[in-house]
Amino acid sequence: xxxxxxxxxxxVGSGVAEVLDMNQAEIRRRTEEPVAVKYILDTRxxxxxxxxxxxxxxxxxxxxxxxxxxxxxxIGGCGVALDFTSRxxxxxxxxxxxxxxxxxxxxxxxxxxxxxxxxxxxxxxxxGGGIPLxxxxxxxxxxxxxxxxxxxxxxxxxxxxxxxxxxxxxxDDMLRRAQEKGYAEADPTADVExxxxxxxxxxxxxxxxxxxxxxxxxxTCGISGITTEDVACAEAAGxxxxxxxxxxxxxxxxxxxxxxxxxxxxxxxxASVDGVFNAVLIRGNAVGEVMFYGRGAGKLPTxxxxxxDVVDCVLHNDKRRSLGWGESRPADxxxxxxxxxxxxxxxxxxxxxxxxxxxxxxxxxxxxxxxxTAPMTKAALDGLREKGFSLLSAIPVLS
Amino acid sequence: xxxxxxxxxxxVGSGVAEVLDMNQAEIRRRTEEPVAVKYILDTRxxxxxxxxxxxxxxxxxxxxxxxxxxxxxxIGGCGVALDFTSRxxxxxxxxxxxxxxxxxxxxxxxxxxxxxxxxxxxxxxxxGGGIPLxxxxxxxxxxxxxxxxxxxxxxxxxxxxxxxxxxxxxxDDMLRRAQEKGYAEADPTADVExxxxxxxxxxxxxxxxxxxxxxxxxxTCGISGITTEDVACAEAAGxxxxxxxxxxxxxxxxxxxxxxxxxxxxxxxxASVDGVFNAVLIRGNAVGEVMFYGRGAGKLPTxxxxxxDVVDCVLHNDKRRSLGWGESRPADxxxxxxxxxxxxxxxxxxxxxxxxxxxxxxxxxxxxxxxxTAPMTKAALDGLREKGFSLLSAIPVLS
Numbered sequence: 001x002x003x004x005x006x007x008x009x010x011x012v013g014s015g016v017a018e019v020l021d022m023n024q025a026e027i028r029r030r031t032e033e034p035v036a037v038k039y040i041l042d043t044r045x046x047x048x049x050x051x052x053x054x055x056x057x058x059x060x061x062x063x064x065x066x067x068x069x070x071x072x073x074x075i076g077g078c079g080v081a082l083d084f085t086s087r088x089x090x091x092x093x094x095x096x097x098x099x100x101x102x103x104x105x106x107x108x109x110x111x112x113x114x115x116x117x118x119x120x121x122x123x124x125x126x127x128g129g130g131i132p133l134x135x136x137x138x139x140x141x142x143x144x145x146x147x148x149x150x151x152x153x154x155x156x157x158x159x160x161x162x163x164x165x166x167x168x169x170x171x172d173d174m175l176r177r178a179q180e181k182g183y184a185e186a187d188p189t190a191d192v193e194x195x196x197x198x199x200x201x202x203x204x205x206x207x208x209x210x211x212x213x214x215x216x217x218x219x220t221c222g223i224s225g226i227t228t229e230d231v232a233c234a235e236a237a238g239x240x241x242x243x244x245x246x247x248x249x250x251x252x253x254x255x256x257x258x259x260x261x262x263x264x265x266x267x268x269x270x271a272s273v274d275g276v277f278n279a280v281l282i283r284g285n286a287v288g289e290v291m292f293y294g295r296g297a298g299k300l301p302t303x304x305x306x307x308x309d310v311v312d313c314v315l316h317n318d319k320r321r322s323l324g325w326g327e328s329r330p331a332d333x334x335x336x337x338x339x340x341x342x343x344x345x346x347x348x349x350x351x352x353x354x355x356x357x358x359x360x361x362x363x364x365x366x367x368x369x370x371x372x373t374a375p376m377t378k379a380a381l382d383g384l385r386e387k388g389f390s391l392l393s394a395i396p397v398l399s
Numbered sequence: 400x401x402x403x404x405x406x407x408x409x410x411v412g413s414g415v416a417e418v419l420d421m422n423q424a425e426i427r428r429r430t431e432e433p434v435a436v437k438y439i440l441d442t443r444x445x446x447x448x449x450x451x452x453x454x455x456x457x458x459x460x461x462x463x464x465x466x467x468x469x470x471x472x473x474i475g476g477c478g479v480a481l482d483f484t485s486r487x488x489x490x491x492x493x494x495x496x497x498x499x500x501x502x503x504x505x506x507x508x509x510x511x512x513x514x515x516x517x518x519x520x521x522x523x524x525x526x527g528g529g530i531p532l533x534x535x536x537x538x539x540x541x542x543x544x545x546x547x548x549x550x551x552x553x554x555x556x557x558x559x560x561x562x563x564x565x566x567x568x569x570x571d572d573m574l575r576r577a578q579e580k581g582y583a584e585a586d587p588t589a590d591v592e593x594x595x596x597x598x599x600x601x602x603x604x605x606x607x608x609x610x611x612x613x614x615x616x617x618x619t620c621g622i623s624g625i626t627t628e629d630v631a632c633a634e635a636a637g638x639x640x641x642x643x644x645x646x647x648x649x650x651x652x653x654x655x656x657x658x659x660x661x662x663x664x665x666x667x668x669x670a671s672v673d674g675v676f677n678a679v680l681i682r683g684n685a686v687g688e689v690m691f692y693g694r695g696a697g698k699l700p701t702x703x704x705x706x707x708d709v710v711d712c713v714l715h716n717d718k719r720r721s722l723g724w725g726e727s728r729p730a731d732x733x734x735x736x737x738x739x740x741x742x743x744x745x746x747x748x749x750x751x752x753x754x755x756x757x758x759x760x761x762x763x764x765x766x767x768x769x770x771x772t773a774p775m776t777k778a779a780l781d782g783l784r785e786k787g788f789s790l791l792s793a794i795p796v797l798s
Contacts, residue, residue: 022544023542023685025544029609030537030541130685130689131686136534136535139531139534141531141707143706143707143710144418144425145425272668284703286418286706287530287694287699287703287704288700290692290694291693294687295688298687300685301685301687303685307542307685308539312538312541
């Protein structure tokens with residue numbers, strides 16, 4: 001019998017309990033022993049829940065119970081979640097989390113703490129919800145030098161962009177729709193401004209390149225500035241408009257990491273990923289391009305990933321060899337503003353002025369105000385803007 | 400230092416040596432010790448290869464060398480490959496293989512032999528080439544009851560079908576093109592008649608449902624009977640034409656497994672997977688649908704998967720807990736001929752005769768000779784054919 005404790009009985013925490021119940025037989029076939037929830041830690045009571053009798057309020061009960069081998073952290077944030085995760089690892093328990101903020105900010109120290117205590121710290125659910133991503137990247141693709149990772153990492157923004165395109169509506173209306181449907185939170189900032197995608201691409205980059213990247217180091221632009229005109233330009237270009245987290249290795253060995261809306265060529269596999277779905281493309285020097293697709297959020301999909309990690313902890317109770325990462329040396333990260341990219345530019349400037357500044361450009365079919373540039377840096381664009389050149393939009397193109 | 404031996408120095412075997420060399424630094428970061436090829440077993444000499452000095456012809460050298468911890472089997476088939484795999488496991492070595500014929504026919508006994516000898520028998524490369532599939536299915540999705548797996552599992556046939564559709568050419572011409580490009584073998588039977596896809600869906604079903612399924616148990620129909628008229632019907636229906644391996648759980652708990660060309664609704668993620676690419680859709684009761692996409696064959700992609708397994712063996716030299724499967728009980732498998740499916744039917748029969756036999760049907764736009772049926776069994780269709788009803792084509796529809 002493997003006993004687990006769930007910290008935080010919100011959407012994900014209750015989903016974990018539900019999946020463990022619903023799929024008992026399947027899970028037992030894999031683990032060869034039953035997996036039971038012994039405690040649920042929350043500040044609230046849940047008198048009407050079938051798990052009411054498991055609810056406790058004092059973490060030290062879990063910490064001191066030698067029968068608890070796996071702690072599932074679903075509290076979120078970096079406050080008590082960090083404290084409890086550290087204490088659980090020190091108390092000799094494996095920790096599984098869905099908390100991307102925690103992993104992106106403290107993954108380095110928590111992986112080291114897990115190593116010192118010979119326990120696992122697993123976080124498959126922190127990126128891409130239920131989509132298997134971190135384990136395939138770390139193990140199945142271990143024979144590759146990873147060249148690039150590029151993904152639709154946030155379902156809320158993908159839903160909003162998809163709706164803006166298909167229904168020709170503006171950002172504010174579609175954000176409200178997403179909130180009504182429960183796809184966006186009351187405070188949507190972390191989603192729409194790209195911070196959520198940023199945390200996730202940081203975690204993917206750390207696993208791929210072996211260096212922790214902090215969200216503060218990453219150029220991040222969300223979708224709140226995307227207009228119906230940008231959508232129309234994407235359509236004119238025959239491309240999809242997607243918020244992407246992206247990291248790739250430059251020829252000089254440094255890596256680029258950023259979050260931004262992109263125009264995506266329609267024959268690229270990411271282009272057809274619509275609605276709340278997520279997808280991540282990984283390019284390795286041996287495997288070429290592989291893509292992983294599925295529901296990036298939601299109660300049961302996220303719980304699916306958490307339970308997968310729990311099963312792994314139970315199967316490898318003596319610790320599976322984890323793949324950690326090291327300190328980020330600033331020299332590893334390229335300055336995003338100096339990275340050459342192709343851009344879709346929307347401008348009030350006449351074609352003569354455009355030609356003088358950008359040289360040969362490719363105007364979008366049927367548009368006199370929008371064109372694609374040759375590769376150029378964001379610094380150069382910023383310089384033009386400072387000089388008063390009209391840049392209504394500047395969106396990178398994923399070719 | 401982890402020493403490995405490669406059996407068979409053909410496309411995959413030489414790719415494994417190449418990937419281990421090319422990505423030494425990356426692999427060492429993961430394994431924490433160098434991985435070196437100590438022997439290459441082949442009946443041939445390779446005097447011009449940089450690995451010429453490693454080539455040997457006597458398997459017992461490998462079998463008896465305690466320094467060799469991992470044996471990579473790339474011989475193919477079930478002759479010496481089976482013999483050497485068994486002997487390597489008995490000699491206390493982990494075995495990694497890309498050999499789907501071996502796994503589909505002898506996976507059950509080889510997994511048992513690995514268990515007895517406390518070694519790993521890993522075969523990620525046997526399905527989907529470089530695409531991470533088996534490990535995500537077995538571990539990341541371990542919290543799910545798997546409801547369905549459906550995949551484009553053979554790049555050769557997907558290339559031929561894609562070309563038939565995009566260039567409006569017949570099967571024989573496009574098979575010849577595939578052979579010229581090296582995508583199809585001189586004897587293309589295993590690919591075009593669906594046997595290769597069959598072996599792969601058998602392996603996926605075994606991992607998902609925990610029961611070995613032998614290829615002989617599986618209804619298998621390839622693409623050699625697909626005509627330009629079928630392609631035209633798929634276009635009229637607005638659907639893609641794909642050879643799919645498919646397995647799903649029926650309500651009675653039994654599972655269906657078969658290989659057949661399908662019409663696929665264009666908004667389904669599998670519909671846009673073209674050319675030599677493979678993709679596998681897995682539906683779990685918690686995660687919903689996830690899809691894995693990439694190159695399903697080729698030297699380096701396949702070697703990528705093999706090397707991922709080698710890294711896993713080196714990391715978990717004391718054996719990782721493997722997920723095997725048990726004997727297939729015949730009662731677990733549904734009789735394919737009794738499974739209700741929707742079909743696209745092409746016929747010479749007039750609409751009156753069609754209505755009398757099929758009831759209400761949905762004719763394809765612009766076609767008087769082709770329609771979609773309500774769900775019905777293959778047995779019923781076979782009965783109609785026996786009675787002399789004209790059935791030029793009968794292709795299941797994936798909805």
